[in-house]
Amino acid sequence: MVNCLIIGHGAREHAIGEALVKNGASLFTSMSFKNAGLEDLSQQIQIQSETDFKSIIDFGKSQNIDFAVIGPEAPLVVGIVDALERGDIPCVGPKIEAAQLEGSKIFMRDLLTKYKIKSNINSKMFNSMEGVESFIKDLGEENIVVKPEGLTGGKGVKVFGDHLSSKKAILDYCNELIKNKNRFLLEERCDGxxxxxxxxxxxxxxxxxxxxxxxxxxxxxxxxxxxxxxxxxxxxxxxxxxxxxxxxxxxxxxxxxxxxxxxxxxxxxxxxxxxxxxxxxxxxxxxxxxxxxxxxxxxxxxxxxxxxxxxxxxxxxxxxxxxxxxxxxxxxxxxxxxxxxxxxxxxxxxxxxxxxxxxxxxxxxxxxxxxxxxxxxxxxxxxxxxxxxxxxxxxxxxxxxxxxxx
Missing domain, CATH: 3.30.470.20 (ATP-grasp fold, B domain)
Known part of the structure; x- marks a missing residue:
């Protein structure tokens, strides 16, 4: 019997847990609040912040965990895999540097540009309003997407025509991000x-x-x-x-x-x-x-x-x-x-x-x-x-x- 640890509390993690148990795993879960489906599947659960690495490692060791599967992005981008593997718990999930493909949209676009990845699109990073209006003018306001650098839960990206209706709306959102000390990308809008x-x-x-x-x-x-x-x-x-x-x-x-x-x-x-x-x-x-x-x-x-x-x-x-x-x-x-x-x-x-x-x-x-x-x-x-x-x-x-x- 393989002892598997899941970190996460949502429907995605419920589906991961189901797949593991179906194939014979003994399941254990560390989650920030109690998911009823994971509770039913698990031998033991821990209700704990998903970024409290020490508590998760202690729980994993106490349950003789063979490997962990990390479900959500938040613990990945701050290094949960690095921490667990230092604690001798192998992980399915990227280490902190690799997880920045999601954790930093700027890192991701810079990487794709540097290594000439064909599907990359036109974008530029900003940490002030300097150059913002010029970039919008060059690309055309109707072709603008504004993306905060970090995690936004699918709700921070704003697209002209869907969430932004004018150049003023674009500039207002950019100013709001700068006020909150967020770097951001302006990207070309894709249609398809x-x-x-x-x-x-x-x-x-x-x-x-x-x-x-x-x-x-x-x-x-x-x-x-x-x-x-x-x-x-x-x-x-x-x-x-x-x-x-x-x-x-x-x-x-x-x-x-x-x-x-x-x-x-x-x-x-x-x-x-x-x-x-x-x-x-x-x-x-x-x-x-x-x-x-x-x-x-x-x-x-x-x-x-x-x-x-x-x-x-x-x-x-x-x-x-x-x-x-x-x-x-x-x-x-x-x-x-x-x-x-x-x-x-x-x-x-x-x-x-x-x-x-x-x-x-x-x-x-x-x-x-x-x-x-x-x-x-x-x-x-x-x-x-x-x-x-x-x-x-x-x-x-x-x-x-x-x-x-x-």
């Missing part, structure tokens, strides 16, 4: 269809998974404010109607070159999961962002389809021995998030969730707890996304029906 390619990386080998497309807007028909992601889907053939296998190969090749560039630039091998958000534009495939972990909700679209033993895959990431391919079932998936009334701007907290597990099983829907808590035998909402409902079937239409009925 987005897709997510999540990969497994062992330092050298970069192995892909089914493409996923996520939807961040809070309301139906892609309307409303941005969120961390309200739902996502994947197709039976692991592609998308608007993306060819050649498009995927272009994206995958750039991810391989980026992993190699991280090693050359920092001396650190990238190990763990690497998430690439790409867009197919009139000028080819363009890289929108990297994340140094699996997506949420996108992890729920791929992990339940995994045919390979997930424990073996994790060991291969740690040991640097990944095979060239990882097998997934040829199924379509649709994941939809339930969120509290009023989310994301004025969510109602502490609402009781009624979960009919028998009916979900009968429908064939899977469910993953996100930001909810258990009090006694009942589940209650917090201010964030509550539960992801996943449908899996032979067609996208059937998968959506299952998810919707759930």
């Amino acid at each position: 269809e987005e897709f997510t390619l999540q990969t497994f990386v062992d330092g050298k080998n970069v192995v892909g998974s089914p493409l996923v497309q996520d939807h961040k807007r809070a309301y139906e028909d892609d309307k409303g404010p941005n969120t961390g992601g309200m739902g996502s889907y994947s197709m039976k053939d692991h592609l998308m109607p608007f993306f060819s296998k050649d498009d995927v190969n272009v994206a995958l090749e750039d991810m391989k070159k980026t992993v190699a560039a991280v090693k050359t630039e920092t001396g650190v091998e990238y190990k763990g999961f690497l998430y690439g958000q790409f867009m197919k534009t009139a000028n080819g495939i363009k890289l929108i962002e990297f994340n140094s972990r699996l997506g949420d909700p996108e992890a729920m679209n791929i992990l339940p389809l995994l045919k390979d033993n997930f424990i073996d895959t994790c060991w291969a990431i740690i040991d640097g021995s990944l095979s060239k391919t990882i097998e997934f079932k040829k199924k379509a998936t649709v994941c939809k998030y339930l969120a509290p009334e009023g989310y994301p701007e004025n969510p109602q907290k502490d609402e009781k969730l009624i979960i009919d597990k028998e009916r979900l099983n009968k429908i064939g829907a899977k469910y993953y707890y996100a930001s909810v808590y258990r009090d006694g035998g009942d589940i209650f909402t917090t201010a964030s996304r509550a539960i992801g409902i996943l449908g899996i079937s032979d067609s996208l239409e059937e998968a959506e029906i299952i998810s919707e009925l759930g």
Whole structure:
């Protein structure tokens, strides 16, 4: 029996835990608040800040942990893998230098520029208003995206036409970032269809998974404010109607070159999961962002389809021995998030969730707890996304029906 430790508290971590337990792991979880799904799967849990490394190491050692899987980005970008590995706990996740692909958008763009990664886009870093208006004039205000340097939970990036309606709005947001002592990027806006390619990386080998497309807007028909992601889907053939296998190969090749560039630039091998958000534009495939972990909700679209033993895959990431391919079932998936009334701007907290597990099983829907808590035998909402409902079937239409009925 392998003792596995998960760090994290969301639906993504619930899906990771499910995949580990399914393949025979004895699960332990350290989380900042109690996720009911992880609690049910785990032999033992620790409620602790996910950046309190000493407490997590002590917990891991007390449970004879064989390896840890880090779910969220926040502990990754401040060095949890470095800390745990110094404490003799091997990790699935990048060390602090490599995790800056997500932790610093400026580091990421500089790296892609220096190593001539083809899918890179035009961007410039600013830490004052000097040169901002000139850059906007050169690119055209309608082509501007403003990105704060650090983590924003999917909500800090602002795009002209979606969140910014004028040059004044762009300048006001830039001034707000500077006032808060945030460096930021101005990037060219890309037009096209987005897709997510999540990969497994062992330092050298970069192995892909089914493409996923996520939807961040809070309301139906892609309307409303941005969120961390309200739902996502994947197709039976692991592609998308608007993306060819050649498009995927272009994206995958750039991810391989980026992993190699991280090693050359920092001396650190990238190990763990690497998430690439790409867009197919009139000028080819363009890289929108990297994340140094699996997506949420996108992890729920791929992990339940995994045919390979997930424990073996994790060991291969740690040991640097990944095979060239990882097998997934040829199924379509649709994941939809339930969120509290009023989310994301004025969510109602502490609402009781009624979960009919028998009916979900009968429908064939899977469910993953996100930001909810258990009090006694009942589940209650917090201010964030509550539960992801996943449908899996032979067609996208059937998968959506299952998810919707759930």
